[in-house]
Amino acid sequence: MASHARGHLVYAAVGVLAVHTERGTSIVPANRIAWTPAGSAHRHRAHGDTDMRILFLSPALARLVPDRPAVFAASGLAREVVLALTGPHEAGAAGAAGAGAALDGTAPGGRSRAARARLLRVLVDELSDSHEQPLHLPEPHDDRLRAVARILHATPSDDATLAELGRAVGAGGRTLSRLFRSELGMTFYEWRTQLRVHHALVLLAEGHDINHIAHACGWSNPSSFIAAFTGVVGTTPGRYRTGHRGG
Template identity: 55%
Template structure:
């Protein structure tokens, strides 16, 4: 997978990836797990973007077009899951919690170990069993198709900390607050506030990975009160910003 700090589109292997490296859209006939043992990974498909810090692993089923971007000095682990072994895993891109056993299995299966193909298959089976039971913890940000929603989400992508109300954003996009609220629920499956919170958490994860302070991250991502940011981050990511940042080292 690795060539002078770069990734190819082959579905397996390990490599140290520099901050900001982008792997263009591609697909595989097999499934793929991608794990950032250090750093942060963002995986994008037509269904949106998933962010995975080091306590999560991304899953892309066979045949899905997907792209990756890496943040921080990333220890990237890519593991192909043969198509005939994918039947018990979900049929959509997702992100799963990484238990200590899942982490060790991922590291072992993406390292040069000299194991036989049968031993590799048995270890993959253990990993798949663990992922089937693991909770989905998707830092998933769905992206709209409707032009009015695209205009609103585009404004927020450009400035995640923007404090405008949905009514104010609607005036800029030429749509009513009521219409936009309905579209967020019907097209994206969540409220405007929830979508904006996930967007901000995505950016917060990246800021923390780059070494910004918790308070500085809160302010940059639109929270006036750091304690409110800590509560929101913990609810979505599963650990406090300080704990997340401490574990990066």
Template identity: 45%
Template sequence: MQETRQPGARHAERAPTNTNRLDTHVGIDPHHHDDHQIAYAGSGVLSITTGSGTWVAPPTRALWIPAGTVHEHRAYGRTDLHCVGLPVRCNPLGLDAPAVIAVGPLLRELILEYTREPEDRGPARSRLLGVLLDRLRVSPLQPLHLPAPTDPRLAAVCALLHADPADPRGLAALGARAGAGERTLSRLFRAELGMTFPQWRTQLRLHHALRLLAVGTPVTAVAHRCGWSSASAFIDVFRRAFGHTPGAHPR
């Protein structure tokens, strides 16, 4: 699919219900919808970024994007994107901020079927949506949000690690580059990002790992490029985060 990019666009539109194929690294520039949206990558990996950070979803997860949220998409690997638009009055999760939702086999099939169904199916389509919403209500949220800093000192440290997730330096050494002490930065990580420095760095590395796996990078290379000491250490962290090994990760 050829994506039309509109640099800097922040147009509003109704959240579509459709299926599209995005090529690796294709992006959709900042925009927002008048409706809620569920975005699901049946293959590949999809991320959304807002002013509050980045959320990433492999095929075992979906993204909840509330109405009015300015966001941009990015695809990693050949990504089959399935979007479900929901009117503002229909908020099965009761959320007013983006989130990552666990997608089990039944919810996956419901999303795929609903986005394939013609909109003129009437009652049959309405019944399908009802079941889909029921499954969403009981789907657990997943901690796959990488929050964005606002303090310039914290932002400088985070930028260093975004540029090189394998950077082994501790917070004191990174802080020296940013002009801030370790204790100050440690406090800022908790206050602004809601997690410790090691937790944030692990989350960053997992985000990068998902993107590399989506484009076929070998597991050992992913472990090295994302900063794990060994492939086995990476596999252990990945399994605890996603419930399966990187080698079994769907693409």
């Protein structure tokens, strides 16, 4: 993992990003913007044909957002400001798929430094007023939970009960249930749903159809998948895909 001297915001104009930190993995689709503070160890992974936009913040602006990794809802205004500050007129490679534009509000570009600074302040204000909406999958540390996580990451469609998974990893179902709550702050069902939605976002970015994604990620039918996805992401898979491609 890498870290930077300044904190930065990351947005996927196209595709899906996974941001890995010591706390776990956050999926960053088109309706989210991720924040990583200065000095925080992290790794980005792109899924699909990804257009990643990065904005570094000055220490003064960074003080206005959390001092920990966070993921915010991307309002229409926030999205347009990010795109404006990382567009081709600001940096030649900014619009290329898979390329990030690492801009800090003071670097030369198509806008004056004062204009960039004003736009960055608008962006930070917009995020500060936004609700945090993480698509976060906590990273387990207990060996038994890690073994369960490996099984379900490898096969998210696995519909085994917690007791059945416990027998596979050498732990009782009640023990695992207690560990999920105490260590990860969620029930096993909540954690597995979050994991499946993470996988579904990746498959959407890769262009798979809804029926395939539903069954590959463990839902018995597309309707169940759509309901679960909407509950976590805030929009249906179809609308998410259409809006993402339109960005």
